[in-house]
Amino acid sequence: MIQNEKEKFIRVSKEIAKANSVSIYTHVNPDCDTLSCALSLRLALISLGKQVDVYSVDPVPKTLCVLNGADSVKLPEKKVHDLSIAVDCDSLERIGNAMRSFLSSKVQIAIDHHKTHAKFADVTLLDTDVSACAEIVYRLLTYMKLTSKDVAELLFAGIVTDSGCFQFSSVNETTHKIAGELMSYGFDGGKVIYDVFKKTSVNKFMLENRVLSKCKFFDDNQIAIITFTAKDFEETSTSMNDTLGTIVGVIDIDTVKVAYAIAEAANRSYKIMIRSKDGIDASDIAREFGGGGHNRAAGCRLNGYYEDIVDKLLKVARDRL
Ligand SMILES: [Mn+2]
Structure with a gap:
């Protein structure tokens, strides 16, 4: 569990409530976990009426274009947001040359699960015991009551890939429990696994x-x-x-x-x-x-x-x- 998780969720919720515009940053060479976190947050924040931009310095890999909202991911631009959120990044450098853009917002939040995390944001949601960053985003969005079928499907994709389809040592009872809760939203789990984990060319x-x-x-x-x-x-x-x-x-x-x-x-x-x-x-x-x-x-x-x-x-x- 994240230290003082509830307090941090309260703080994050407050920062989100205050912000009109939010920028979300993936790490360089974005993988399915960072994208699923960014795109699920995007859907959740749009549902709150926020103006949301998802940034990546590298393009979305072709195989991950199936993710809901993948076409909204763009190169960082000169635009100041009220709040910026970095997902699945263990350091400022992981954002790539968009660091300055990330830091230009009034408040910065980092959500991450890497053991190597070096704090770089005002608020950090860090849990190094989870298989995917998507698990932390799931807990946050559940706390904020912002989950939906589309959000759940995205987060499931992040967990599937970062856990090696539930095979890595980072997988535990909680990983499966969260995956089960996500699947209760009714998307086709087998299709997600094929699309983001198994499909090849x-x-x-x-x-x-x-x-x-x-x-x-x-x-x-x-x-x-x-x-x-x-x-x-x-x-x-x-x-x-x-x-x-x-x-x-x-x-x-x-x-x-x-x-x-x-x-x-x-x-x-x-x-x-x-x-x-x-x-x-x-x-x-x-x-x-x-x-x-x-x-x-x-x-x-x-x-x-x-x-x-x-x-x-x-x-x-x-x-x-
Ligand atoms: Mn990850």
């Missing part, structure tokens, strides 16, 4: 097969590394967005305790995705490289030669085996 399928077939194993198959090269993206007509999820097939291998996906973002610049199990903390590995994330799923950025990056990642993993 032929191109992504080709990319995955290519990358998985070149998977490298180390230390008695306890560490595994897959690599997405610029050539892989080019020859399968895919992009960084299509790397999501492939690593799950690697960490699911019984012997693998640490799985890395190294994706070439630019020349000598790599996005690193980390998955772990059997008591190894992925966010702890990510922090060694200035990144962050959760217990079992984390990430960071690394610049340099590919071979050096592999060496560094292997060393940090070996230290934890």
